[in-house]
Amino acid sequence: MKKITLIMLVLLLATAGCSRKTKEDLQAEGIKLLKEGNPGGAVVLFKSALEKDENYSDARLQLAKAYAAMGKRDQAEREFTKVLKQNPSLDSVLLELSKLAIANQKGDEAFKLAEQYLAKHPGNAEGLELLGVSSAAKKQYSEAEAYLQQALAANPKLSSAKLELASVYVAAGAPQKAQSLLQAVIQADPQGKKAYYMLAELEKGLGNTDKAQELYRKLLEINQSETFAAYKLGLILLEKEELDKAESVADGLIKSYPAKGDGHRLKGLVKFHRKEYADAINSLLTANKYAPSLEGFYFLGLCYYNRGELESALSQFRKILDNVPTSRQARIMTATVLLTQKRIDDAITEINRVLEQNSQDALAHNLLGNAYMAKGMFDEGMHELNRATKLDPKVVDAYLKKGYFYFSRGKNNEGEAELATAVQAAPDALSSRLLLASYYQRGGKTAKALSLLRAGLTGKKSDAPLYNSIAAVLFSDNKRDEGIKNLQKAKQLDPVFPASYQNLATFYAASGNYDKAIDEYATLLRNDPANVQAMLAIAGLYEVKGKQSDALAYYRKAHDTGKPAAVLALAAYHAKQKETDKALKVLDESIKSDGRNVTAMEMKGRILVGEKKYKEALKVFDDIDTANPDAGVALKINTYVLMNAPAKALEQARRIIAKYPSSARGYLVLASIYESQKDYTSALAEVKKGLRVDPLNVQALLTEGRIHELRNERDLAMTSYADALRKKSDFVPALFAQGALLDSSGKKKEAITKYREVLEKTPSYVPALNNLAYLYADGWGNKEEALRFAVTAFRQDPGNAGIMDTLGYVLLKNGRKDDAKKVLEQAVKLLPNNPSVAYHLALVYKESGEASKAAQTLQKALMIGSFPEAAAAKAMLAEVKK
Template sequence: MYKVIIIAIVLFNIAGCSGKTKEELYAKGVKQINDGNPNGAIVFLKNALEKDQNYLDARYQLAKAYVAAVKYEQAEKEFQKVLRQNPSRVEIMLDLARIYNSSKKPDLAIDAMGKYLKSHQQSSEALEIMGIGYALKNRLDEAENYLLQALKADPRRSGAKLDLAGIYIACGREKDARQRLDEIIKVDPKSSRAYYMLAGLENSVGNKDRALEIYQTILKINKFDTSAIYKSGLIYIDKGELDKAEKLAAHLLQNYPNRADGNRLKGLVCYYKKNYTEAIAALQNSLRTQPNMEAYYFLGLSLYNRGEFENALSQFRIILDYNPSFIQARLLTGVILLKQGRIDDSISEIGKILQLDDRHALAHNILGSAYMAKGMSEEGMKEFSRTTELDPKIIDAHLKKGIFHLSKGRTKEAETDLRTAVQVAPEILNTRLILSSYYLRQNDFTKALSAISEGLGGTKSDAVLYNTMASIKFTERKPDDGLKLLQKAKQTDPNLYATYFNLATYFAAVGEYEKALNEYRTVLQHDPANVKALMCTAALFDMKGRENESLAFYKKAKETKAPVAFLALANFHLKKNENGNALTVLNEAIKTIPRNTAALELKGRIYLQEKKYKDAIKVFDDIEAISPDLGFRLKIDTCVVMKDFSKAVAQARRFITIKPNSAYGYMVLASVYERQNNVDHALDEVKNGLRGDGKNVQAILMLGNLYAKKGDNNSAMKAFEEAVSKKPDFAPAYFAQGALLDAAGNKREAIKKYREALEKSEDFVPALNNLAYLYADGYGSKQDAVRLAVTAFKLDSGNPAIMDTLGYVLLKNGRNAEALKLLERAARLLPADANVRNHLLAAFKANGDQSKTKQQQTLH
């Protein structure tokens, strides 16, 4: 009956519209807006416009009604029509920008307000909207700057004060946040929004009882504010007082049955009581009344705990469609996909988390498990090592319910915990591999081998263990034993590709290229689109100087559409001075993979090399739209290349003004001064940046490099040590220490630092390169030097310095003909490098080419 009445009222209103003038319809529409009935207003205002499409006031009010009804797309269209019909009404830009912010389109809001502020520089409203836009983009320094400007223009803007307080809370500036909120409450003691923010702040710092008191204050202001009751319930849940939370849920359900808060709170209480069936029912009831991300999340968790994985996935996907950066929802999506055997999908989801937060230990752990399930033992071990570095208490905590805890810095206890983990769950491969890895770091090869061999059980998973055992044997310099173990791995599981890659690496290092190629061919027979096999094959042909075959495989790799394959092919062309071909490849990459900053950057740098500065800046503008900091730095680099240093300095200082608490702008400015060989000025600017951003390890590293350039090695080493203390897994800092020791002639200590860098990041090419060079010079095994140099070359085959090192290492191993091919190419790419020329001269002598030797000596 109720629905029939509503329909009748609407029909009555429509029928009554036809006999009224447009002015009467307009007046009724405005009244409906003021009475809080935007949908009713929309009916009257649309009828007014049917009588006169040019009735601008009616169209403007219609747009406002759509905003009130949360129909932002329709509102935007109406505001745009008003602006087209009367361009002088520039205040419409404010309305549009608010819509863009409300519909999570901050870039459009910022663009609109940027144009508006050109003619209305002191508009506090525009400045506030601009600040909100930057806050939505999580660019909090700019957000704060604009909101402060808004308050300077109009100190009474309470909205700007609240938004500013929100930014301070997000930045952890508790004192500043309290000050702003206290100011608002002093002026307006009934500001519910300020009290809510204050309660949230108290809760976040652990003052839960104080937060509960504030929610009671809100209820005194408005006893019908169910949100304050609901949030009080959440605090009781957090305190473990589930009975109190349950009573609040019952109160909400009894007194406000048509609101979602009661069912949502009841669902959460049931979830924490592990009554998942009731939790699911309550949360579904809440969602029928009102969509809510928290309800979707806990519904997904409840379904997950019931083993209803596909239904749980549906809830998490709803969340991620709305908020792609909701890490917990994406983490659980990855876990479920892994449980379902959808390994590639799981890897993709976890990869998205690590793009947002590379220090997320659980994400690394799950990614490691996914790689192991895919048979990629090398990649899996790398992720497990990263997990234990980030959080020593996590080994396989999420997937295997927390098997053991690794104590920080206590070697004996660490070993005990790891061995206990293996004893508690001997069937779990991950813990056994981590225990072995631990022993390897201690150089205890016997225990490392034992930890693995004890896990052999006559199943396919033994292939992974055989690979690890082989790696230990190679490290012990027992290659024959290592090869036998890899052959066992092949027999145990012919589909484990890691075995073929490990064999290929060994064969390439000892110069048996055809055997290495055969291993890659076997992988490609099973998986023709395997990017790693295609690119490794291309790199091997490149090493041998067989460029046509190398090009063919780089092209095949590119056909997989993998971003790294496009870059590898482009770099191959660049080595041959085929800039046009490289640009063609990069344009295809950009078209295939939108927002591909790596491809865009390389394209822009090619234009810089060709002195096509306008083209380069256009590309860097595109990068700035995707990654503002990177685009900004590249445009300043362009100014430096053009020797327009004054413009570069001015642009860098402008960035510093926008982000005064970030070291980034200061670092860019320092790089400009460094290019001018003004090291003292560069040092001063980096120090300025560190005053406001003291934890920025990149800035600390730059400071050390500048001290080293100045010849102040003591200060440089102190800076590098500080970077390590602030970020113990930061491979570049260990490398910088090694390079400093290397340059000072302390080769043995340099080697230790290079090894530490590789422990943190096994694919860190500068450390691989320098370590290979030192080994070749007699500070280590010359055979290991080849392995390291080959690995570096496969990772960065387009780098002529890496090419030179590999050539030099091969020369030192008596592989003269191979060395000569590489060194000739390196010399063509680095004609002014004296070391490369010396290596080439030595190669000519070693190959008995007297004419070329004399020619090279003449060039010297």
């Protein structure tokens, strides 16, 4: 009670002291504290000044700066905005707001604010500098360099612009330029510590640790109290595994500066490297008490993880993500902990966030493969593991050996030898064995892959994934009977492992044995009655067989599980059968139970559009607009185009541009409107406008390529697709577009190569599967493999009539006339105005000896309009009429 009374008294005295001072005195004292590095104390004084006069804009400006110094960006932004409203002449606030936007990773917003300032102060060096920094934040490095050079031309002494330019050089892959520039900055200002730190980090990154150490020592000569330089020196010693020397540095820092965090943090890292986790935790907690840091939270998390205190570990990593949502290391470790806790779906969500930032992250793909394997999703798991080893053959599950990933500052494992070491160190760890087998198989070392996989067999349930991998290797080596035997073994060991049944079913379906394929899925369902994928697969196979009542029964069975995919599948089936009312009823029931089910609403709207019930469709799209404005607007625009109401469509598109002025999305919508009117010149002009404001938008480049194709400008189209791939190397739609362009140009072999590349990146990419199936069926590959591609595509998208057409055509080319007829008759019902589909059905009738049906179907096809096979259709018509 006495303590509380004393605190209250102190506060009252402080407040009384403030009340006796003028607002100018309070502001002056606040500025002094801010300069001394005490923004928290400054905030109290600036607020007191504002209590005396809330319109005192100078104090409010300083309050905003104090909040910014404390990292309280939202409060800082609010105060800066108030200053600007109170006193518009203080337009330097625009620069402060631009800096905040950069700190919040809002490059576009930062750029606009700096532009506003420069409009009033042309050629201002600080404004130009911020244009450069915001361009760098958007990874537009050439533009960033140009603006920063302009800033330095305006003010050659602006050292901050030089440092920013050095950062741009590093980010753009020109470290030598950065070195020269930083050395020049140091020469001009030997006391400027920031340049020393930047150059030391650059030298260290280039492997010049001796130079880095020299620079840190120079900093300590300039100022002995520069504890961070000593800390950095200690880290270099840690990386050299000179732990005693590093600990000596830490002890010296703690002795000289016990109330600073650097010494305690370094001590904690030394203890961590010695695996003395309890002592490490104590040191790191002390460090964070004096100076909280992301590095301190990260290593605390690693310590807790290694001690098996998983919730405590998660807490530390989440502290990092609260401050830096883009932290790859913290996100990956969060996923690792969640996987250890068997919270697989949560882990997958975290890993996908890493891949959204960098789809080429081999370690994230490896971790995602582990997660899928843990869920029994063998195909998906193997795809991710294959992707990981392709992106980086050095990638390996380091946590299997050390308890954490690549972030302990230890040495990374390298190459095949290290992968083998991982398997030896943890022979029961399935993912490392599968990774190494994938590495061998891709290198053509089939025997080594099989030997490694077989060496991991234990006769236990956990062998099922290994037997599936063995089967995949054998199938690729054309040893089908052996492959089937291994899949049967996998089923015996683990009767509920879905991949074994799926792989067998795919093999049987591709071989034309639909009944056996159905049997496999039926057995899986007996063992796992809730497996929706199996129900939908059986339904699709019954469709191929022409047994619609059986197909419907399984679609309904899947629907009754309530899974969204099954609901949509049943609705799509009814829509294919032209049972629109039934399809809408299924969707309405789903929407009623979940009013924000945008996918179901979108399907409903599209069905209504197909029925030309445009007003009803627009009402549905208005509902979508409420839940997801971007999707709703795009759907409404398409509807207005079909309604022949271009003015309304254009109005909606301009809404998007107004909402996202720095994005290409609105311009792409405008382009699609002009494209629908066959005004390709205007469409292309809008795409180019979009690329001017959003040059990294790969979707815009894809659209640009497509419009060039429509204008018969094939070389320009290929250039656009290549530009998209340069900006995003794994952008599959652009790679597929290149293949399709080569295909339509008659360059079939080159097209096949591109389609194969697509499937290496995304094995389930339906357009590539479909086109490869067609090309192989036409003699550009193995016809049996064509059937496998077609069946796989159909399994992915059984509602797609175009894929059904390809499947029918491939069945015909494989001598399966009866099956082909059933499939193509269904495809013609779904695509009655497509002459190519009718021509394929006519081929079946001709092969089946049904000349009159062939003639009738060909006549109908030729009446619809021109199509690629028109000449062949006329010749065949003359032949069957004889």
